[in-house]
Amino acid sequence: MPCRPPAARSGRGFTLIEMLVVLMIMGLFVGLVSAITRPDDRAVLRLEAERLTQLLDFAAVEAQLTGKSIAWTADASSYRFWRAGDDANWAEIRDSELLRARTLPQGVAVSGFRVENMRPQGAMRLEFAPQGSSLAFTIVMSLGTDRYAVAGSPVGDVRAVAGEGNIDGTLARQ
Numbered sequence: 001m002p003c004r005p006p007a008a009r010s011g012r013g014f015t016l017i018e019m020l021v022v023l024m025i026m027g028l029f030v031g032l033v034s035a036i037t038r039p040d041d042r043a044v045l046r047l048e049a050e051r052l053t054q055l056l057d058f059a060a061v062e063a064q065l066t067g068k069s070i071a072w073t074a075d076a077s078s079y080r081f082w083r084a085g086d087d088a089n090w091a092e093i094r095d096s097e098l099l100r101a102r103t104l105p106q107g108v109a110v111s112g113f114r115v116e117n118m119r120p121q122g123a124m125r126l127e128f129a130p131q132g133s134s135l136a137f138t139i140v141m142s143l144g145t146d147r148y149a150v151a152g153s154p155v156g157d158v159r160a161v162a163g164e165g166n167i168d169g170t171l172a173r174q
Contacts, residue, residue: 041107041143048108049141049148049160052079056126056150057158058098063128070099074110074124074139078103104141111147112140112164116154140164 014022056072059081063070069084070093080101082090093099104110113124116136126137139150152158 045143053160060128067130072126076109111142
């Protein structure tokens with residue numbers, strides 16, 4: 001009776017090399033997807049500056065419509081809105097989803113504030129009166145070395161600008 005060679009092992013299962021290759025490809029794919037979906041620092045800063053621009057514009061319009069002054073105050077990492085009461089006292093706005101207190105994303109800071117023809121003060125405060133024109137202002141927001149400014153003009157236009165903004169040709173710095 002002739003001798004047969006031992007049967008070759010059937011091809012069930014994966015080798016260690018094949019498993020490592022698959023894991024490496026999956027890791028690269030996950031890294032690529034997370035890098036694409038996570039916005040860069042400049043985009044986060046721009047988004048926050050544009051949000052503040054819209055909220056300040058809304059606060060100015062609401063002050064005109066309601067006949068009550070609205071103020072914006074900030075520290076380095078958050079800001080809030082206040083409404084003047086009939087008794088001339090200010091109360092934080094808590095009944096509006098748009099004008100609620102907000103905390104800036106980690107790393108984003110309000111790093112500069114200037115109002116036209118006013119000396120720099122310790123507190124960052126802007127008031128929107130129901131009547132009359134606004135003063136020009138610049139609010140500088142930063143994230144790392146990136147800067148974005150929210151600039152308001154005397155005619156009431158508020159816009160977000162890359163850099164530190166500009167009031168009458170001078171850089172706005174605190």
